[in-house]
Amino acid sequence: MCGIAGIYNFQSNKSVKLDQIQHMVSSLNHRGPDECGFLIDRNFGMGMSRLSIIDLSGGSQPLHNEDRSIWIVFNGEIFNYIELRQELEFKGHHFYTHSDTEAIVHCYEEYGVDFVKYLNGQFAISIWDVKKKKLILARDRVGIRPLFYSLLNNNSIFFASEMKAIFAEGTINPEIDEIGIAQIFTYWVNIPPVTSFKNVNELPAGHVLICNHKGTEIKPYWDMQFPANGGFDKRQKAEIIDELKDQINKAIALRLRADVPVAAYLSGGIDSSIISTLVKRNHNNNLTTFSVAFKDKDYDERTYQEQMVAHLGTNHHMCEVDAHDIAEAFIDVVWYAEKPMMRTAPAPLFALSKLVRDNNIKVVLTGEGADEIFGGYNIFKESLVRRFWSRQPDSEWRPLLLSRLYPYILKDARHLNTFWQGFFKKGLKQTHLPYYSHLIRWDNTSKTRVFFNNSIKHHYNTVAEHQDLNQYFDADIKNMAPLNQAQYIESKLFMTGYLLSSQGDRMMMGNSVEGRFPFLDHQVIEFASKISPHLKVNGLNEKYILKEAYKDILPEGIIYRSKQPYRAPILSSFLSDKTPELIKELLRPQAIKQYGYFNYNSVDKLLRKGKNISAKNDMAVAALVSVQLLHYHYIERFGDHDFRLAEKQTVINLN
Amino acid sequence: MADVKQQVRDYIIENFLFGDTSTQFSDEDSFMEKGILDSTGILEVITFLEESYGIKIEDDELVPENLDSINNIASFISRKKN
Structure with a gap:
C-alpha cells in the first residue's frame, strides 16, 4: 500500500524536476511511511511512498522489466500475483523480485494495455513505457484505491493518489468547485470525473488513462453487469450456495497473502462476522479483530461484537468513541477525505484504524461490499415496497410495509404514520425511471440547497437533471431488473464515492492501514450479479442467499438480528459546549460570511434551532461543518500541513 | 381564511x-x-397551530387531510374554530 504521484509534460520538452515529484510524494507520506522512490526520464517523472506488505526487502519501487524499458509505481495489491507470475515465467519473462508489483510490469509487456484485465486486486497503477514515451494509469474495478489527475493547458498531466499531492507541487492551486459541492448535496458523492476541486479529475473505477505526445485517452475496461431480465443463474439454490461458498473462500485465501499479519474488523453485522469466522476456521486460529463502539447507545453495536468475539475466541481490541472524539477526529477526516460529507460516520473509523496501527497491524479484512452485491440495504427493500404499492396506490395496508423497514424512524411518531406515507408517495408511479429507487433520497438530500449561496443553488439545477449520471452510468441500466438497477446505482455512487473512499481508503490510509475486501473480489461480484433478485431480497428478507449459506456457522443472534445502519452522531458532536474550538470558530457568522459558500441568514436560522434540528437537517449540519473545514484545510491553511519524505529513498534517473 | 394561509406559509418558509x-x-x-x-416537522407545525390559534388537536385528527397542505390546514382551523 502506498501513495503514487507523477508529472508528464507530454507535449513539450520541459523536463520534470526531482523536487517537483518529491513535493508531491511528501504529502502522501501517511499512505506509505516506510520508504519512497522516484523515477525521472526527461519530461516525465513519477514517485511513490511505500507501506511494505509483500516482499518487505525486495519490493522497493520503481520497478522495471528485463531491459529497463518499462517502469512502474503502484498503490495497492495484486492478489493473484503468484499465479500471474507462473504464467508469465512460462511465457519467458524473468523476475528479479518476489513482489506483486513486478508481475504487473511483465503483464503489461505481454498483453499491452489489456494487462489490467488479468489482475485480481485493488490498485492505482502508473506505468512508464520508455520506448513509446507512453504513460498508462489504471484504477481497479470498483475504485478501492484512488487516483486523480489534472490536465494543464492540454500539454501536461499531473496525477496522484490524493489531490493534495497535486496541490503540493505548487503549479495548480486548490480551488473549491461549486458543481462538485452541489453534487454532494444531492447524491452524497461526486460523480467522476468531477471532484470537489476545480481542475482536478478523478479517474473513474474500472478505467485506464493512456497518455502520449498526441494527448490523453480514457477507456473503460470493466463495469458491473447484470443479466437482461430472465437470464439469471437457473441452478438450484443449494448449488448456487455451494459456488457462493467456494467463491468467498477463494477471495479470502487470496486476501490473506501478505508478509505481515492480517487482522479483521468485526462490526457486529453479518458480513464481517462471516469473514472473521471463515478466516479463524480455515486459516488463522490466532486471529486478531478490531471494533469501534459508541458511548451513545443509539449507535452502539458492542453487544453483537462481544457475542461474536465470545463465539470465535479472537484476540479482540475495541475503542469507544463519544461525540467529542468524533468532532475532534472529523477535523482530520475532512483533510484526508478531500470532500464534504453528509455524515460523521467516517470519524469513528479513523479512530479505529489508529487503534489498528497502535497494535502494529498494517492489514485488515472487512465486510464492505456485501450489502451492495447481495442486496442488504433498506433502500433496495424500500424501492421494492414502493413498486408493490404503486400497483394499488389506494391500498391502505401496502404502504404499512414501509414501517417494517424504518422502525427507528417511526418509533417516536407511531400515530403519524400516514404522513410518512406522503413522503414515500412522491413519484410513486414513476416505476419506469431507471433511477426510481434513489430519486426520493436525492430529492430529500437536495433540500439542503436552501442553505447555499445563490451561485451553488444555481448549479444545483444542472445537477438535478442527472446529466452527469447519465454519462457516468452504463446506458444498459434501463434494461436491468429493478433490484439490479438499485444495486448498480448504489455501488457506482455510494460505495465507490463514499464507502470505499471517504469512509474506507482515506480513513485507513490516514493511519497507514490497508483494508482488504473479500466481497469485492471481481469474481465474487460477477458471480453474485447473476443470482436472481428474489434470492437476494426474498420477500423483505435482505441478503437472503448469503444468510442461507452461512446460517450454520454464525450464532443465531447475529444471523437473525435486525440490520442497523452504521451511523455516528452529528448534532451532539458539532453543537455542544465541548465541540472543538476550531469547529466552533468555523460556524461563527464571520467565518460563514467570509468563506461565502452558504447563505448566512439561512444557516443562522438553522443553527439557532440547536439540538432541535430535525433528522432531515442534521446532514446539513455535517455538510456545513465539512465544507467549512475543506476550505480551512485547503484554501486557507494548505501550507501549514506537515509534509515529509521517508528517510529511505531511491532515485532513478534515466536522463 | 386568507390570513391563516399567509401566516402558515410564512411560518413554513421561516422554519422549514x-x-x-x-x-x-x-x-x-x-x-x-x-x-x-x-414527521418531526409535523409535530412542530401542530405545536405552532395550537399556540397560534388557541385550539387543541386530538390524536385522531393527526391525518394528512387536516394538516398536509396550506389549504388543508386552513380549512381544518376554520372547522375547529367554529
Whole structure:
C-alpha cells in the first residue's frame, strides 16, 4: 500500500524536476511511511511512498522489466500475483523480485494495455513505457484505491493518489468547485470525473488513462453487469450456495497473502462476522479483530461484537468513541477525505484504524461490499415496497410495509404514520425511471440547497437533471431488473464515492492501514450479479442467499438480528459546549460570511434551532461543518500541513 | 381564511425553508410529497397551530387531510374554530 504521484509534460520538452515529484510524494507520506522512490526520464517523472506488505526487502519501487524499458509505481495489491507470475515465467519473462508489483510490469509487456484485465486486486497503477514515451494509469474495478489527475493547458498531466499531492507541487492551486459541492448535496458523492476541486479529475473505477505526445485517452475496461431480465443463474439454490461458498473462500485465501499479519474488523453485522469466522476456521486460529463502539447507545453495536468475539475466541481490541472524539477526529477526516460529507460516520473509523496501527497491524479484512452485491440495504427493500404499492396506490395496508423497514424512524411518531406515507408517495408511479429507487433520497438530500449561496443553488439545477449520471452510468441500466438497477446505482455512487473512499481508503490510509475486501473480489461480484433478485431480497428478507449459506456457522443472534445502519452522531458532536474550538470558530457568522459558500441568514436560522434540528437537517449540519473545514484545510491553511519524505529513498534517473 | 394561509406559509418558509423563497409550493401541495416537512416537522407545525390559534388537536385528527397542505390546514382551523 502506498501513495503514487507523477508529472508528464507530454507535449513539450520541459523536463520534470526531482523536487517537483518529491513535493508531491511528501504529502502522501501517511499512505506509505516506510520508504519512497522516484523515477525521472526527461519530461516525465513519477514517485511513490511505500507501506511494505509483500516482499518487505525486495519490493522497493520503481520497478522495471528485463531491459529497463518499462517502469512502474503502484498503490495497492495484486492478489493473484503468484499465479500471474507462473504464467508469465512460462511465457519467458524473468523476475528479479518476489513482489506483486513486478508481475504487473511483465503483464503489461505481454498483453499491452489489456494487462489490467488479468489482475485480481485493488490498485492505482502508473506505468512508464520508455520506448513509446507512453504513460498508462489504471484504477481497479470498483475504485478501492484512488487516483486523480489534472490536465494543464492540454500539454501536461499531473496525477496522484490524493489531490493534495497535486496541490503540493505548487503549479495548480486548490480551488473549491461549486458543481462538485452541489453534487454532494444531492447524491452524497461526486460523480467522476468531477471532484470537489476545480481542475482536478478523478479517474473513474474500472478505467485506464493512456497518455502520449498526441494527448490523453480514457477507456473503460470493466463495469458491473447484470443479466437482461430472465437470464439469471437457473441452478438450484443449494448449488448456487455451494459456488457462493467456494467463491468467498477463494477471495479470502487470496486476501490473506501478505508478509505481515492480517487482522479483521468485526462490526457486529453479518458480513464481517462471516469473514472473521471463515478466516479463524480455515486459516488463522490466532486471529486478531478490531471494533469501534459508541458511548451513545443509539449507535452502539458492542453487544453483537462481544457475542461474536465470545463465539470465535479472537484476540479482540475495541475503542469507544463519544461525540467529542468524533468532532475532534472529523477535523482530520475532512483533510484526508478531500470532500464534504453528509455524515460523521467516517470519524469513528479513523479512530479505529489508529487503534489498528497502535497494535502494529498494517492489514485488515472487512465486510464492505456485501450489502451492495447481495442486496442488504433498506433502500433496495424500500424501492421494492414502493413498486408493490404503486400497483394499488389506494391500498391502505401496502404502504404499512414501509414501517417494517424504518422502525427507528417511526418509533417516536407511531400515530403519524400516514404522513410518512406522503413522503414515500412522491413519484410513486414513476416505476419506469431507471433511477426510481434513489430519486426520493436525492430529492430529500437536495433540500439542503436552501442553505447555499445563490451561485451553488444555481448549479444545483444542472445537477438535478442527472446529466452527469447519465454519462457516468452504463446506458444498459434501463434494461436491468429493478433490484439490479438499485444495486448498480448504489455501488457506482455510494460505495465507490463514499464507502470505499471517504469512509474506507482515506480513513485507513490516514493511519497507514490497508483494508482488504473479500466481497469485492471481481469474481465474487460477477458471480453474485447473476443470482436472481428474489434470492437476494426474498420477500423483505435482505441478503437472503448469503444468510442461507452461512446460517450454520454464525450464532443465531447475529444471523437473525435486525440490520442497523452504521451511523455516528452529528448534532451532539458539532453543537455542544465541548465541540472543538476550531469547529466552533468555523460556524461563527464571520467565518460563514467570509468563506461565502452558504447563505448566512439561512444557516443562522438553522443553527439557532440547536439540538432541535430535525433528522432531515442534521446532514446539513455535517455538510456545513465539512465544507467549512475543506476550505480551512485547503484554501486557507494548505501550507501549514506537515509534509515529509521517508528517510529511505531511491532515485532513478534515466536522463 | 386568507390570513391563516399567509401566516402558515410564512411560518413554513421561516422554519422549514430557512427563509429560502426560491422553493415554490402552492396552497394545494403536500408538504410531505414536496419534501418540505418530515414527521418531526409535523409535530412542530401542530405545536405552532395550537399556540397560534388557541385550539387543541386530538390524536385522531393527526391525518394528512387536516394538516398536509396550506389549504388543508386552513380549512381544518376554520372547522375547529367554529
